[in-house]
Amino acid sequence: MSNIKDKVVIITGASSGIGEATARLLAQKGAKVVLGARREDRLAKLVEAIKANGGDAVSRVTDVVNPEDSKQLVQLAKDSFGGVDVIFLNAGLMPSSPLSALKTDEWNQMIDVNIKGVLNGIAAVLPVFTAQKSGHIITTSSVAGLKAYPNGAVYGATKWAVRDLMEVLRMESALEGTNIRTATIYPAAINTELLHTITDKNAAQGMTELYRKYGIAPDRIANVVTFAIEQPEDTNVNEFTIGPTSQPW
Numbered sequence: 242m243s244n245i246k247d248k249v250v251i252i253t254g255a256s257s258g259i260g261e262a263t264a265r266l267l268a269q270k271g272a273k274v275v276l277g278a279r280r281e282d283r284l285a286k287l288v289e290a291i292k293a294n295g296g297d298a299v300s301r302v303t304d305v306v307n308p309e310d311s312k313q314l315v316q317l318a319k320d321s322f323g324g325v326d327v328i329f330l331n332a333g334l335m336p337s338s339p340l341s342a343l344k345t346d347e348w349n350q351m352i353d354v355n356i357k358g359v360l361n362g363i364a365a366v367l368p369v370f371t372a373q374k375s376g377h378i379i380t381t382s383s384v385a386g387l388k389a390y391p392n393g394a395v396y397g398a399t400k401w402a403v404r405d406l407m408e409v410l411r412m413e414s415a416l417e418g419t420n421i422r423t424a425t426i427y428p429a430a431i432n433t434e435l436l437h438t439i440t441d442k443n444a445a446q447g448m449t450e451l452y453r454k455y456g457i458a459p460d461r462i463a464n465v466v467t468f469a470i471e472q473p474e475d476t477n478v479n480e481f482t483i484g485p486t487s488q489p490w
């Protein structure tokens with residue numbers, strides 16, 4: 242098993258939900274975590290809590306849509322902890338709606354954050370990983386990246402895109418001999434703040450009912466991220482679909 246202790250792990254979307262739970266667990270296991278999101282107060286509180294628990298954490302206000310912000314987050318990892326071992330590109334949002342509602346601003350926002358945000362993170366870290374011939378890139382796709390459902394067209398399309406990017410990244414780094422590991426996570430209903438951006442009334446109601454009925458806690462995803470990192474360096478656990486046992490899809 243490779244050791245989590247002292248690994249430097251960057252996490253985007255660390256201010257709540259899956260990112261926050263993962264930051265707490267990895268820091269508890271001795272990783273040095275570098276946290277990015279837009280809400281400064283939430284990041285500051287999380288850093289404080291991790292440090293109070295004996296862990297190592299730093300944060301920077303980061304909008305993943307801005308390529309420079311992603312570069313600065315990588316720089317913060319280098320300046321604070323001397324390098325980067327893992328990046329968890331997890332920031333995302335899900336303002337679900339039917340296509341006929343024409344919420345085109347929300348479509349563009351999802352494309353910007355869920356696809357371009359991931360690409361910006363990859364672009365920021367890949368030169369470091371290529372030069373050191375090691376590194377681990379982990380992303381949060383979604384079950385929406387594996388199967389289609391009404392109200393989820395654009396969200397699903399963004400998560401489908403992440404799946405493709407990650408699979409090609411895995412293949413290319415193997416071909417190029419850069420030794421970069423990849424893991425893509427496909428969560429189902431996880432109780433976080435994800436539903437807060439839904440503005441379509443019917444979609445919000447349907448999703449709220451679904452999450453109330455089935456949703457499980459975000460630490461379950463943190464466990465999976467930890468498992469992926471803990472594997473021996475020559476072992477790439479590429480994909481995980483994870484959700485409530487009781488959820489039929």
Ligand SMILES: NC(=O)c1ccc[n+]([C@@H]2O[C@H](COP(=O)([O-])OP(=O)(O)OC[C@H]3O[C@@H](n4cnc5c(N)ncnc54)[C@H](OP(=O)(O)O)[C@@H]3O)[C@@H](O)[C@H]2O)c1
Pocket residue numbers: 253254255256257258259260277278279280281283303304305306331332333334335354381382383384427428429430431432433434435436459
């Ligand atoms: N919860 C689920 O059921 C579920 C299922 C499948 C996939 N996912 C995926 O899991 C990931 C994490 O979501 P979550 O469920 O933990 O929801 P969440 O609690 O709403 O967390 C989303 C995180 O993304 C950050 N974020 C949003 N836009 C950002 C931007 N432009 N720049 C930087 N950070 C940004 C948010 O922080 P700020 O607002 O502070 O920037 C927040 O930390 C997302 O990619 C989501 O699509 C979730």
